[in-house]
Amino acid sequence: MTTFPTVPADLFRFTTGPNAELHTAVLHAFGEANERLETALTLDDVHHELRRNHRPVSDEELKSALRSLRQWGLVDTVQHHATHYTSADDYERENLRHVLTRRGEAATAAARYARKIIGSTGVLEAAHLDAIADRLEELRTSDVRTYAALLELESHLDAFQTGVQLFHGELKRVQTQDDAKRETVAHLQTFVSDLDARKERIRQTLALIDAEEVRERALKSAHVRDELQWLQQRKDAWAMLTAWFEEQRIDELEDIARTVIVELLRALDRISEQRRKPTNTAADFRALASWFARTNNDDEAHELFNAAFGLWPARHAHLQHADGELIPSAEPWHNTPAVPVSPQLRRTGKQEHIGATGKVRDVEQIRRARKEQAQRERHELELAWQQLQTDGPIRISSLQELDHDAFDRLLDLVGRALAALPDSTGTRAASTSDGRVHIRLRNARGWAKITTQRGTLSGPDYVIEVQRR
CATH class of the missing domain: 1.10.10.10 (Winged helix-like DNA-binding domain superfamily/Winged helix DNA-binding domain)
Structure with a gap:
């Protein structure tokens, strides 16, 4: 105990x-x-x-x-x-x-x-991860700075831990503040942008370091009274460091950060939708009626009417009567006969020009080419789905060489799944737009490489199950 x-x-x-x-x-x-x-x-x-x-x-x-x-x-x-x-x-x-x-x-x-803690805010600083990796490199290569590098390493780890704890506690507060939501999304996107490379660098360096040998080297220049207590403190700090960068724990932190990004973006979308009120024609006419009621004379009413309905001198002002000499130029427009205006002019702003009927093209060849193209695309799609269909859950890393079209389909499916929220077991599910292909995805805690004719892509590994309906 x-x-x-x-x-x-x-x-x-x-x-x-x-x-x-x-x-x-x-x-x-x-x-x-x-x-x-x-x-x-x-x-x-x-x-x-x-x-x-x-x-x-x-x-x-x-x-x-x-x-x-x-x-x-x-x-x-x-x-x-x-x-x-x-x-x-x-x-x-x-x-x-x-x-x-x-x-x-x-x-x-x-x-x-x-x-200091009460007045500080929680942040996930990627700079702390870079500093931890740099200090670990120093512990491997430098005997002179072993003691100082070890203490600096513990300081950066403590700052990173404190930032994570405070940030996790502030997430509830962020949910109620729009500006904080936007700042948090930008901050998290910066943090996770290169997190995979940073954590791999730290893991690889940790694997190459003999912790016991580092502590012995640091003790030679420490000049402490109680060596056993000092060594135990360094041992506990090193255990905390390795625990933080175990594959499962740091991946969970990344998952939390990505989930928070998605949730905050959705919350911001909902807020934006609420602020964009749909146009209410009845309310517009009621407001216009109140404006008309406040006009002082007919001239103001006519000016308001023209502004509201756009009845200023328009594109059809150049149209003339069949015999324009019969109507004096000073005659008010409301006393003159109406001039027919083409619906085409009202609709598009252009007059109708009656010309020769265009030749009817023979579209049979176009139809045949389009039909062949559709059949070819359908055949390629079937081949791609056949390559991707699995008999059960498999790792992405187990897919050796893929046709590039199948690779594109796989990326689209994985992207759809990652955009979906995970269920209680951490599994994400998505379907293609036509609903014919369904994917279930969960984290595999590893790294995958997929090779196509155009190159190799590496990224986080996932367990996927692809089924056709």
């Missing part, structure tokens, strides 16, 4: 209670001073840090906070005897120096890490 070391009960007590904000600010002040290698602070030093990063407090408030932190074992007080003091107040302010204990350093680091 695995046992875990317990955390001291008072370690995070400074984060609760009415003075939690002041206690946290004081520890933060010590933490910032430690970064500048100022390990011991006087009362005035702490006052200065609080004024700079928090708010001014009185001596009594600060002394009370330091007493509480000292009771919880987070701060200790030491004396400085190198100076002569002229008063009791000077003695208290200059002689007493306050330092963080080991527990205080741990509490400060934990609080900073918690704030």
Whole structure:
């Protein structure tokens, strides 16, 4: 049974209670001073840090906070005897120096890490995978940088793990935000674009490394007190690395990313469809009627009518009456006889031109050629389906040489299946557009190569079952 070391009960007590904000600010002040290698602070030093990063407090408030932190074992007080003091107040302010204990350093680091995690967002960074692969290459080839490369490798693995965990937790939030959906799709597409090559590079390099020998080389330059504990920590980190890049686990991460891409794209499509409201003619006429009701006179009504129905001077304005001299040019159009307008002009914008009837072509030869082409294509299609039909589930990698037409049909079928959602067993199903051929597909956790007359294609292996109906 695995046992875990317990955390001291008072370690995070400074984060609760009415003075939690002041206690946290004081520890933060010590933490910032430690970064500048100022390990011991006087009362005035702490006052200065609080004024700079928090708010001014009185001596009594600060002394009370330091007493509480000292009771919880987070701060200790030491004396400085190198100076002569002229008063009791000077003695208290200059002689007493306050330092963080080991527990205080741990509490400060934990609080900073918690704030960092709360304020960070989950990402799947392909750069971490590249960095992991680079550090593994260094472990194989460089003895000088073994220790540094090993620690950098663990750091990149930890960052990758944290990003995956945070990203997985944020997916529910993404489902409710349209902008986040689009950003997530773009991010995931970038992550999975070259994931196959990255994970294969890491797996191959891991297979070539002797982990025990790497740890022994790193230990020579580590200069640690507890060698057994250090070696166990490195062993645990290496086990985590190999577990992450086992074939099944990293492939599951890729499957999750691709599934999320499909789901988010479908959600965005549904949102776009909802925003594209169909044209409602009745609503348009009601709006037009309200506009007519707001016109002030007939001229405005005529202008609105012309704008709404497009009855401006049009293409048929050049048409004339049979005897145009009988009608004065200044005569209003509504007092003149109508001019016949060709329906062809209204429909296409062109006048009818009556000409000689074209010769009727002999289409018998065209029909015969098309019939022969259709028969040939049907025969090629039957041959392709015969090549692809399986008696049961098979791996794509077991298909040795395919006719290029059959290869095209296979790619189309596999593409249709990958676009479909998997069922509870991880199986995807799809059919051709005519429904005559059906495919069932599931992951095979491997790599496949298919050769045709035009070359070789390599990609993820799948178990497929192709049936004709």
